[in-house]
Amino acid sequence: xxxxxxxxxxxxxxxxATLAEKIGVSRxxxxxxxxxxxxxxxxxxxxxxxxxxTPVGDIFELExxx
Amino acid sequence: MKTYLPHYxxxxxxxxxxxxxxxxxxxxVDDFRKxxxxxxxxxxxxxxxxxxxxxxxxxxxxxEESDMYxxxxxxxxITGFFLYLFSKEKIDDxxxxxxxxxxxxxxxxxxxxxxxxxxxxxxxxxxxGIYILxxxxxxxxxxxxxNKNKELSEEEEIALRN
Numbered sequence: 099x100x101x102x103x104x105x106x107x108x109x110x111x112x113x114x115a116t117l118a119e120k121i122g123v124s125r126x127x128x129x130x131x132x133x134x135x136x137x138x139x140x141x142x143x144x145x146x147x148x149x150x151x152t153p154v155g156d157i158f159e160l161e162x163x164x
Numbered sequence: 165m166k167t168y169l170p171h172y173x174x175x176x177x178x179x180x181x182x183x184x185x186x187x188x189x190x191x192x193v194d195d196f197r198k199x200x201x202x203x204x205x206x207x208x209x210x211x212x213x214x215x216x217x218x219x220x221x222x223x224x225x226x227x228e229e230s231d232m233y234x235x236x237x238x239x240x241x242i243t244g245f246f247l248y249l250f251s252k253e254k255i256d257d258x259x260x261x262x263x264x265x266x267x268x269x270x271x272x273x274x275x276x277x278x279x280x281x282x283x284x285x286x287x288x289x290x291x292x293g294i295y296i297l298x299x300x301x302x303x304x305x306x307x308x309x310x311n312k313n314k315e316l317s318e319e320e321e322i323a324l325r326n
Contacts, residue, residue, distance in 0.1 A: 118255075126312065127259035136259050 173251040180244025191233035194223040245301035271304035
């Protein structure tokens with residue numbers, strides 16, 4: 099699965115730490131999700147979408163073959 | 165894996181493990197003294213004296229007392245590690261749960277590799293079940309810390325990219 103969290107963070111000019119604090123997780127979690135090492139739960143994905151004011155499908159995208 | 169204890173229980177767990185280490189040293193002090201004196205006298209070329217070390221050294225503790233300290237140490241050690249294991253992180257989110265499970269699986273595999281290797285030399289290294297449990301807990305704590313710290317900071321990532 100691909101994600102565009104870094105792009106959304108750049109648009110909103112927030113660091114990983116700030117995003118992590120806003121949605122109630124650790125910075126390592128945001129880092130791991132951005133790097134594709136960890137797939138967030140639906141709840142976490144929805145919290146991110148709400149924070150970025152963007153649909154979930156615009157932040158996370160299935161890759162070919164998935 | 166669910167965690168049940170508040171974050172400060174980690175410090176209590178570390179305190180228990182420290183107590184276990186001290187008690188373990190106390191229980192082994194007579195063996196240490198004998199081993200040291202034997203090695204020292206052999207190194208000095210006094211082989212006859214080395215053979216008499218066991219009789220010449222007055223032990224601080226009886227065998228029963230040593231065993232008691234060793235057993236209490238084991239209790240503190242395992243309790244301390246379990247308190248550490250079941251304590252929350254400062255921010256205990258789903259990624260931390262994921263790291264816990266990953267570390268636990270790795271610890272299980274690594275400890276059984278160590279046990280299997282040690283079993284080849286089983287006449288030298290006896291491995292009771294309780295010590296295998298202790299080893300698994302120690303390996304888990306080490307691997308969990310390693311897995312947590314493996315995530316680079318933003319600054320480190322930028323530095324690596326440049």
